[in-house]
Amino acid sequence: MTSLPDSPPRGVDQAPASDPVLRVERLRKTFPVSLGRRRTTLHAVDEVSFTISRGETYALVGESGCGKSSVARCVTRLHEPTDGLVEVLGTDVTHLSRRELRPLRPGFQLVFQDPFSSLDPSHTVAALVSEPLRVQRRPHDRDLVAGLLAEVGLGPELLKRRPHELSGGQRQRVVIARSLALGPDLLVLDEPVAALDASVQAQVINVLRDLQRRRGLAYLFISHDLGVVANLADRIGVMYLGRIVEEGTVEEVLGAPQHPYTQALVSAIPVSDPAQRDSSARIRLQGEPPSPIDRPTGCSFAPRCWLAEDRCRTETPALVRRAGTDHPVACLLTGDPVGAGRPVAG
Amino acid sequence: MSRLLRQPAVAVGLLGLLALLVLVSFPGLVTDHGPNTQTLSQRLVPPAWMDGGSSEHLLGTDHLGRDIAARTLHGGRVSLLVGFVAATAASVLGILLGLVAGYRGGWVDRVVTEAANVWLAFPFLVLAIATVAVVGSDLSVLVVLLAVAAWVTPTAITRAATASLRGEDYVHAAIGMGASDTHILRSHVLRTVMAPNLVVWTLTVGTLVVIEGALSFLGLGVRPPTASWGSMLNDGRAYLETAWWLVAFPGAALTLTVALTNLLGDGLRDALDVRTESR
Amino acid sequence: MTSPDPLLEITGLRLEAGAADAPARLVDGVDLAVAPGEVVGLVGESGSGKSLTMRSVLGLLPSGVRASGGRVGWDGEDLLAASEPRLREVRGGEIGMVYQDPSQALDPLMRVGDHIVETLRLHDPRLSRRAARERAVEALAAVGVPDPARRSRQYPHEFSGGMKQRAMIAVALANRPRLVIADEPTTALDVTIQAQVLDLLRTARDELGTAVVLITHDLGLVAEIADRVAVMYAGSVVEVGPVGELFSDPQHPYTRGLLASRPHLAARGAALPAIAGQPPLPTGRPPGCAFHPRCPLAGDLCVTDAPLLELRGPDHRTACHVPAPEGALR
Numbered sequence: 001m002t003s004l005p006d007s008p009p010r011g012v013d014q015a016p017a018s019d020p021v022l023r024v025e026r027l028r029k030t031f032p033v034s035l036g037r038r039r040t041t042l043h044a045v046d047e048v049s050f051t052i053s054r055g056e057t058y059a060l061v062g063e064s065g066c067g068k069s070s071v072a073r074c075v076t077r078l079h080e081p082t083d084g085l086v087e088v089l090g091t092d093v094t095h096l097s098r099r100e101l102r103p104l105r106p107g108f109q110l111v112f113q114d115p116f117s118s119l120d121p122s123h124t125v126a127a128l129v130s131e132p133l134r135v136q137r138r139p140h141d142r143d144l145v146a147g148l149l150a151e152v153g154l155g156p157e158l159l160k161r162r163p164h165e166l167s168g169g170q171r172q173r174v175v176i177a178r179s180l181a182l183g184p185d186l187l188v189l190d191e192p193v194a195a196l197d198a199s200v201q202a203q204v205i206n207v208l209r210d211l212q213r214r215r216g217l218a219y220l221f222i223s224h225d226l227g228v229v230a231n232l233a234d235r236i237g238v239m240y241l242g243r244i245v246e247e248g249t250v251e252e253v254l255g256a257p258q259h260p261y262t263q264a265l266v267s268a269i270p271v272s273d274p275a276q277r278d279s280s281a282r283i284r285l286q287g288e289p290p291s292p293i294d295r296p297t298g299c300s301f302a303p304r305c306w307l308a309e310d311r312c313r314t315e316t317p318a319l320v321r322r323a324g325t326d327h328p329v330a331c332l333l334t335g336d337p338v339g340a341g342r343p344v345a346g
Numbered sequence: 347m348s349r350l351l352r353q354p355a356v357a358v359g360l361l362g363l364l365a366l367l368v369l370v371s372f373p374g375l376v377t378d379h380g381p382n383t384q385t386l387s388q389r390l391v392p393p394a395w396m397d398g399g400s401s402e403h404l405l406g407t408d409h410l411g412r413d414i415a416a417r418t419l420h421g422g423r424v425s426l427l428v429g430f431v432a433a434t435a436a437s438v439l440g441i442l443l444g445l446v447a448g449y450r451g452g453w454v455d456r457v458v459t460e461a462a463n464v465w466l467a468f469p470f471l472v473l474a475i476a477t478v479a480v481v482g483s484d485l486s487v488l489v490v491l492l493a494v495a496a497w498v499t500p501t502a503i504t505r506a507a508t509a510s511l512r513g514e515d516y517v518h519a520a521i522g523m524g525a526s527d528t529h530i531l532r533s534h535v536l537r538t539v540m541a542p543n544l545v546v547w548t549l550t551v552g553t554l555v556v557i558e559g560a561l562s563f564l565g566l567g568v569r570p571p572t573a574s575w576g577s578m579l580n581d582g583r584a585y586l587e588t589a590w591w592l593v594a595f596p597g598a599a600l601t602l603t604v605a606l607t608n609l610l611g612d613g614l615r616d617a618l619d620v621r622t623e624s625r
Numbered sequence: 626m627t628s629p630d631p632l633l634e635i636t637g638l639r640l641e642a643g644a645a646d647a648p649a650r651l652v653d654g655v656d657l658a659v660a661p662g663e664v665v666g667l668v669g670e671s672g673s674g675k676s677l678t679m680r681s682v683l684g685l686l687p688s689g690v691r692a693s694g695g696r697v698g699w700d701g702e703d704l705l706a707a708s709e710p711r712l713r714e715v716r717g718g719e720i721g722m723v724y725q726d727p728s729q730a731l732d733p734l735m736r737v738g739d740h741i742v743e744t745l746r747l748h749d750p751r752l753s754r755r756a757a758r759e760r761a762v763e764a765l766a767a768v769g770v771p772d773p774a775r776r777s778r779q780y781p782h783e784f785s786g787g788m789k790q791r792a793m794i795a796v797a798l799a800n801r802p803r804l805v806i807a808d809e810p811t812t813a814l815d816v817t818i819q820a821q822v823l824d825l826l827r828t829a830r831d832e833l834g835t836a837v838v839l840i841t842h843d844l845g846l847v848a849e850i851a852d853r854v855a856v857m858y859a860g861s862v863v864e865v866g867p868v869g870e871l872f873s874d875p876q877h878p879y880t881r882g883l884l885a886s887r888p889h890l891a892a893r894g895a896a897l898p899a900i901a902g903q904p905p906l907p908t909g910r911p912p913g914c915a916f917h918p919r920c921p922l923a924g925d926l927c928v929t930d931a932p933l934l935e936l937r938g939p940d941h942r943t944a945c946h947v948p949a950p951e952g953a954l955r
Contacts, residue, residue: 063815064786076522098521105524118515122537131533132523167903168671175519182523197670198842199879199919202886202899209896224816231888231897250893268816270845272889274868277849284824285817288787 019090020051021186021218022058022075022108027084029070033293042293044070046242048084049319054185055212057219059229059250061265062239063289068222071239072190075220076110077101089185106136106182113191115171119163125149125174126159132181140181148177151214152207169200173207180211188220193228205232226269230254238262241300242292244319248327258322258329261301299332307333353617359548359610366603370422377404379413381420382571386411390589406591408581418595421573426603428485428574429555432492436554437500437547439493441539444504445531449512458505462498470495478566488567492554500546507539541618545611552607559600575600631658631698632803632836633682638695638705640677640686642907649907651690652678653860656934659804664830664837666851666868668844668883670904674860675840679806681705683720684712718748721797721835725809727789731781737792738762738777741799748800764795768825787818794825801833808840823850844883848872853940856880859905859915862934866941876943878920914946922947 029045045067052058060068073079075086077093086094089107096104109132112118119128126145133140146156152173163171172192179187192208193201209232211217223229229236229250236253237244238261246259257263260283267283287304290296296303302312312332319328323335351357369375391407392399393414399406405414447458474491481487511517511534520530555575561567562576570577575596582592635657641648652674659665669675680686682697682704697704704715716722724730731740741761746752752760758777765773768791781789790810797805807826811819827850829835839851847854847868855865856877864877875881882900902919905911914932917923926946934942 063817078518078521098524098526102524102526105522110519110522112515112519114515118519120514120516120534123533131520131525135520135523135525135529169903178519197904198844198883199670199886199900199904202888202897203901205888206896206899209894225888226816227888230893231895264817268820270819270843270849272845272848272887274848274851274872282820284820288785288815288818 022052023087025049025085028082030082052218055216057233059221059233059236066239067242072188108186109179109184110188129178152177186218190222245330252327258325259331350617353613355609355613362606373419377415379416381417381573384410417573424574428558429551432489433550435493436496440500441504444501448505448508496550503542504539545615548611552604632661633659634698636696639693641693642690662834664852666847666854667840669857673857675857717744718800721802721805723797723807723810727793740796744799768795804836806838864943876937877945
């Protein structure tokens, strides 16, 4: 792989060629917390960088509390980042006020995990789907709303219904239809299928894929489900305790995971066939992620890592391409950095 | 609405209150007498169906020869007017304060919450006496006093409902569309806080009618000769053993009003709480 | 796999809710047998009736839901007809229960160890408090809670999600039950913790001979741990069989659809063969085979007649009118 120093992972470093829809650079988000008397800081997101191009799906994966949802909320500016840069469609939105953001909102929309709580139960489907148009004072009529529903495979007979009259899959499609109303370039999808039943999950995944192809949407896809991610994503960032520990294409990251944590994640995916049941070959992680309030020094994963050496507990590994890998990995044991500590994104 | 009326408590309470409103608005339907017309030759006449009663005065007369029926209906006007206006004012004030406190949080919320706590600890009667002593008793003073007496409950329920809605995903979704606070409050929050406030408003009307009665009974309410149920009770107190009708009819009207508002309020609570249930 | 003497044998179970003249059939004639030491995966979507079926075993039906037929055989006795005192003996004694959300199932005001002490002493009043405490510490150690003596004196909020679920399993196993019902025990947990919890259930079976009914929507978990699988759809078992056969040769179109539509690492970027339509509500289940509106193979008979579970292989049954040729449609 050292023979190809100039071919970085697809979409990562080709800055001039593709105008990124979303550019996140060294994003940090901290929250003040008080534990009894002690006031301290929770590091939800730490030095996270990535870019997403038009028509591309970038997935952030990791376990609960790893900071992936905080990234989604910083990108959609429901949170204000503590530090770093969030640039949507070439505009720096990092510290804009709600008023300043309003004209930019149509460009990027957020889809929540739980379609039961993200739809106001007292409104009809027609009112819910047209709400962004009303908020942005754009013209809207029944045909336009029915057209949006049709795009997600729902018929106009649902227009008069209220959320409690819909199934979970129908609700999530309504949420997606609503997010399309303003013609966004970027959808931030926070676990969009996690709350859905198995037989409906696949339908919504297919809807998302079709929409992306038809509209050239860029997706920031937050998920803990590697199966879903493998199906939908182009590139993956694996998060652990607020940091991206490995990044690359789906093939690179899931096909040949380099970081021990990614290896454990991939290994923990339940088998799809009972004949492959072979628990001895699986990596069983001990313990649980440390709290983002009391992060260990050095590599955050070291306390659970079966390979950890002394230096892992003192030295914080950077997310860079290393000797022996074709994509950036934040692990000292994977090899020495190549290409003089090239920043991952930008 | 038709769904609400199918609830028997709502239907009975609403129809009863409407009938009461019609009667006090048009006392002429029942009696031709004026409320303050004194006929000193006909003092303490018992109700029509009793010995010594006269068809001239259906519910009898008081110690100044005034027609009890006319005074009860005209007095009801004052009592109900004060109750409705003050309850509405309290609700409007409470909803506004509750929305701001619950949505904004922070110091605004702390100020409103602390004010409510202080208010709850403060003896209302002392405030009422002090106010009347300073500015005198008057219908508008009474309304303001009662509105102030009742602001805490609507504020508290609005604040709690708003604060919990603030964390709902659909409110975040609206922010993500670029919605202003006014849009969010109007189209997502207000609708939801209206239902409990309607219930509270109905119950408050009944409570305030009673408080008005109590204040007037203590002489802190409307000034004589203006009739209100409370002042009639006060007037009749001295004749309780000889002429029970002086207090019985205003007392019954007061009780009926409170019973009806409570019935309506409880019915509405039952009917409106099922919002998320499928039909 | 089914032994001649099943430990638990549910036959023709019917559960209803709503008005007596027009009830909603939440569970409609479920048959399910669990042999001693066997791990049975009970798979279905929300509203399929899988959790209700198992709650009826313990007499823990939610208010408004009633059993209107069938039998829950437990060692020769019908638990549907059992008295409340008898059910209390069974619950936590002969049958342990692990819930989806351990933070709701553990009393926040009670020390973790006391949960175990309580269940031990409920089922053995002669056990001294001191002895029960010692056994609680052992039980926590057995499920891999580090420093169990100290942790047993902590409160649930001092435990992480995964640790709470371990503690709950310790409570469920405290009286060495013959059966553990685990209702979505890993759904609230992260994947790396999920594997740890599955290991615990597997160990319980291997070392104590405990049978396990794993209620789940996740076919992956079933593939990991179950010996036999029962697939429920709209209140009925539509297919039941040994795990290997059910995955390699699924007979019911719903099972096939579920297996095919799972997103997995191999199916990159391709459209998933999704099952069309939505699962029906218990109040609006279609007549005939409840799956027919979503079934690509449905014929006239499926619209009118509900199919019964029929043998399709050794110990492999399915409720479908359409005969599936070997290995077809996969």
